[in-house]
Structure formats: C-alpha cells, structure tokens
Amino acid sequence: MVTGEAPDRGGRYGRVFARYEGLIPDFPGFLAAVARPSPVHLRVNTLRAEVGGVAAALAAQGVVTRPEPWCPFLLRVEGEPPRALGATLLHALGLIYLQSASSAVAALALGARPGEAVLDLCAAPGSKTTLLAQAMGDRGAVVANEPNPRRLQSLTANLDRLGLTAAVVTGYPGQNFPLGRKFDRVLVDAPCSGEGTWRGPRARPQPPSAGLRRHLARQQGALLRRGYELLAPGGTLVYSTCTYAPEENEGVVGPLVAETGARLEPLGVELPAEPGLTRWEGEEFPPELALARRLYPHCFDSEGFFVARLARP
Amino acid sequence: MSHAWLDPEEVGRLARGMEEWFGVPPEVIEGYAWVRRGEALCALAPEARPWAEAYPASAVGLKAFKEVGAAGPKLTSRGAQVLGRWATRRVVDVGEEDLRGLVEGRSLPWDGPRGPVILRTQGVAVGMGVLRDGHLLGQLPRSVTEHLQFGQRGGAL
Numbered sequence: 399m400v401t402g403e404a405p406d407r408g409g410r411y412g413r414v415f416a417r418y419e420g421l422i423p424d425f426p427g428f429l430a431a432v433a434r435p436s437p438v439h440l441r442v443n444t445l446r447a448e449v450g451g452v453a454a455a456l457a458a459q460g461v462v463t464r465p466e467p468w469c470p471f472l473l474r475v476e477g478e479p480p481r482a483l484g485a486t487l488l489h490a491l492g493l494i495y496l497q498s499a500s501s502a503v504a505a506l507a508l509g510a511r512p513g514e515a516v517l518d519l520c521a522a523p524g525s526k527t528t529l530l531a532q533a534m535g536d537r538g539a540v541v542a543n544e545p546n547p548r549r550l551q552s553l554t555a556n557l558d559r560l561g562l563t564a565a566v567v568t569g570y571p572g573q574n575f576p577l578g579r580k581f582d583r584v585l586v587d588a589p590c591s592g593e594g595t596w597r598g599p600r601a602r603p604q605p606p607s608a609g610l611r612r613h614l615a616r617q618q619g620a621l622l623r624r625g626y627e628l629l630a631p632g633g634t635l636v637y638s639t640c641t642y643a644p645e646e647n648e649g650v651v652g653p654l655v656a657e658t659g660a661r662l663e664p665l666g667v668e669l670p671a672e673p674g675l676t677r678w679e680g681e682e683f684p685p686e687l688a689l690a691r692r693l694y695p696h697c698f699d700s701e702g703f704f705v706a707r708l709a710r711p
Numbered sequence: 712m713s714h715a716w717l718d719p720e721e722v723g724r725l726a727r728g729m730e731e732w733f734g735v736p737p738e739v740i741e742g743y744a745w746v747r748r749g750e751a752l753c754a755l756a757p758e759a760r761p762w763a764e765a766y767p768a769s770a771v772g773l774k775a776f777k778e779v780g781a782a783g784p785k786l787t788s789r790g791a792q793v794l795g796r797w798a799t800r801r802v803v804d805v806g807e808e809d810l811r812g813l814v815e816g817r818s819l820p821w822d823g824p825r826g827p828v829i830l831r832t833q834g835v836a837v838g839m840g841v842l843r844d845g846h847l848l849g850q851l852p853r854s855v856t857e858h859l860q861f862g863q864r865g866g867a868l
Contacts, residue, residue, distance in 0.1 A: 487810075491792060539761075565768040568767070570766075576766070
C-alpha cells in the first residue's frame with residue numbers, strides 16, 4: 399500500500415477523475431498516488447540472462463533494483479535511474495525490457511505454457527507478447543497481431559531485440575482476425591482511453607468525449623468477441639485495458655459473459671487489487687465480474703489497469 | 712513477403728557450417744524450423760510452423776542469417792546473440808573499453824585468423840565482428856548501437 403499524501407480534489411487530477419470519486423476506494427489516496435510518477439520496472443529476459451547477473455550489472459551502474467515478490471524476474475527500480483535504461487547495452491541486447499508492473503500482470507494472468515498456441519490480438523509494441531513468449535520458454539507459437547503499420551514496426555523491432563523464435567507477426571484488424579484455427583490462449587489488451595497511464599506531473603491527460611468512449615467500447619466489444627471466437631474449448635482469454643472507465647471494462651466483458659456463458663476465473667496472480675464492478679450508474683453486470691481485478695495506483699504502485707480472465711467451457 | 716521452408720538437406724548444411732566455424736552443436740540448428748524470407752534465413756520454434764503457414768505473416772521468428780551473394784549464409788548479430796551461447800570457436804572476449812571502441816567504429820589491433828567472429832563481453836554474446844589484417848572490427852547493427860550510451864562507471868552491460 400502506498401502511503402497517502404494530502405489530496406487535491408480541486409487540482410488537475412481531481413477534475414480529470416471526478417467521475418470515479420464514488421467508485422474508487424480511498425479516493426484521496428488515489429489522487430495522491432496519481433500525482434506521483436509511476437515507478438520504473440524492467441523485466442529480465444530470462445531466456446538469455448539471469449536475474450542476479452542483470453541486477454548486479456545495473457547495480458554497478460548505480461541502478462538499484464528489487465524483484466517484485468509476485469514476479470521474481472520483474473525488477474522495480476528504486477528511485478530515479480541515474481541514466482536512461484533504454485540506452486544501455488543491456489536493453490540494446492534484449493536482456494531487459496522496460497515494462498510496467500500492471501502490464502506484466504495482464505500477460506501473466508493468461509498463464510501461457512511452453513508448447514501452446516497463443517494469440518495476442520492487439521500486440522504492439524510487444525511488452526506483453528514478449529512476456530508471453532518468455533513464459534513459454536520460447537517454445538510453442540505466439541501469434542502477435544497488430545493492424546497499425548507504424549506500431550507493427552515497434553512490435554517487430556522488440557521481438558527481434560529479445561531474440562524470440564516462437565513469434566509469428568500478422569497485421570489483421572483484430573475484430574476481423576480470420577476464424578478457423580483455434581488458440582489455447584488469447585490476450586485481448588484492447589486500445590482504450592488510457593486513463594491508467596495518467597500519472598505524475600508530466601502526464602497530459604486528455605479525457606475522452608462521450609462519443610469517443612462509445613466508439614472505444616464498441617471496438618473493444620468487437621475485439622473481445624472475436625478473441626473469444628478464436629479460443630479453443632477449455633482455453634483461456636484475458637481481457638485488459640489501462641483505463642478505469644467501466645464502460646470500457648465491465649461494460650465490455652459483461653455482455654460477452656451473459657451471451658456466451660464464458661466463465662470468469664481468478665487471475666492467479668496475488669496482488670493488492672479491487673474486485674471488478676457488478677454495477678455502475680444504474681447498469682448491472684454479471685456478479686462473477688467481481689473476479690476481475692481493478693489495479694489502482696494507491697493499492698498497486700503502477701499504471702491503472704483492468705484485467706479479467708475468462709475460460710471457454 | 713514470400714517465404715520458403717528450408718529442406719532437411721539445407722538445414723544440415725547450415726548446421727555443419729555453424730559447427731565447423733563456431734563449434735555450435737548441429738542439434739542446436741536442427742532444433743528450429745528454418746524459413747527463407749528475402750535475403751534472411753529465419754529460425755522459428757518448430758511448434759510455430761503451422762501458424763506461420765496459416766497466415767500471411769509480416770515476420771516470423773528470428774533473422775539469424777543473411778544470404779549475400781555466393782558466400783553463403785552469414786550469421787547476423789541478432790543470430791549471434793541467440794546462437795552464440797553454444798559457440799566454442801572463433802569467439803572473441805572483449806572488455807568494456809574495447810567494446811566501446813568497436814561500437815564507436817574503431818578497429819582494434821588483434822591477432823587471429825581472418826574471418827567473422829562472435830563478440831562476447833562479460834560472458835554474453837553481443838554480436839558479430841570480423842578479424843582482418845591483424846585488426847578486429849565490430850559489425851554490430853545500427854539498431855544495437857544508435858541509442859547506446861556507456862555509463863560513467865561500472866561494466867559495459
């Protein structure tokens with residue numbers, strides 16, 4: 399738990415997040431946390447390096463790290479790094495990947511195992527894709543899909559940098575990804591309003607209009623539906639966003655659960671997080687949505703995230 | 712981009728070449744599915760092959776070799792970073808100062824038979840170099856070096 403500071407309800411973040419005052423527990427603590435920058439995390443590419451060796455190499459450069467207890471190869475950087483970690487040889491060689499803790503949670507929740515076929519429907523820039531391949535020991539298939547050509551470049555550059563051999567990169571609009579072959583696991587980390595990334599003094603929050611929120615929710619629903627259609631019976635799907643907006647989270651997962659019988663499951667990653675909502679502004683969601691998790695920066699010091707794990711019966 | 716799978720004979724030649732030149736056990740190379748995409752030979756986890764065949768993929772696996780002219784496949788720096796851990800021959804260990812020089816485009820006086828070598832620092836394969844006329848030259852790709860800044864203290868890594 400992050401200790402709270404004097405909240406500023408009338409400040410910039412107080413205005414931006416006012417709609418969530420009745421939704422987020424300890425709202426003053428939340429405002430105090432989002433006013434601080436998110437801590438830097440880096441993931442050790444255990445396919446090619448050992449955690450201890452990387453930590454020692456960083457320590458020799460004055461970068462103090464400690465592993466997260468729920469993910470030993472994810473290192474939290476203590477304080478301000480003395481140099482840009484993205485400009486180190488460790489990074490250039492693909493031995494580390496800068497990744498927020500919340501992003502790692504979403505990928506780990508999928509539970510990918512060696513030899514499986516996994517689809518990452520919205521893959522760029524590849525932070526979760528590369529973690530999935532790492533969790534699979536680079537054995538199996540990780541189909542990394544990204545329709546945006548510019549974002550596709552960053553995805554392939556990161557796959558290349560980490561030296562992965564299990565990845566196959568495709569460029570379909572996610573909601574039109576071809577049906578036919580079924581996957582053991584599917585990750586739908588959907589494009590969203592990005593509210594969870596708004597932290598610290600340098601963030602430039604751009605609250606979405608009601609129209610944009612509706613558009614995002616429609617797109618997210620289409621992506622989730624296609625991801626579920628591509629899932630083999632007995633398979634697992636994770637839906638995640640980096641936003642607090644219920645319309646983009648429970649409001650997207652709820653209808654799929656109600657219509658298909660998809661079963662919500664615990665994430666399997668023990669974290670200080672809040673349960674998913676079962677109602678919001680007069681709308682009721684299936685009660686199982688309480689198994690989803692909302693990551694808030696004052697409870698889990700990283701980006702704000704929503705993560706739901708679904709099983710296909 | 713069109714791609715074609717290497718047949719077992721081609722994979723065998725690749726494996727023998729890596730064994731003769733760098734001492735990499737043949738089973739390392741034979742453990743991947745290999746696909747030719749343009750000038751690149753890409754290593755793919757064998758379980759991923761049906762998925763690469765099912766979709767028009769824009770990238771598959773790791774670009775481990777480049778085919779240039781008649782000289783045969785040339786190990787890329789990315790390929791060296793992944794496959795280099797099994798190399799037992801033609802591996803050059805360089806310290807931080809030497810690596811810094813190679814990254815900055817300088818050549819270093821270095822004895823040894825001419826030809827490509829795998830550069831290693833602090834036990835980690837970092838990429839390709841070449842020995843020529845008593846000098847070692849770095850062949851690390853710009854994608855590796857362009858943003859690189861060495862720290863004021865501590866090791867190169």
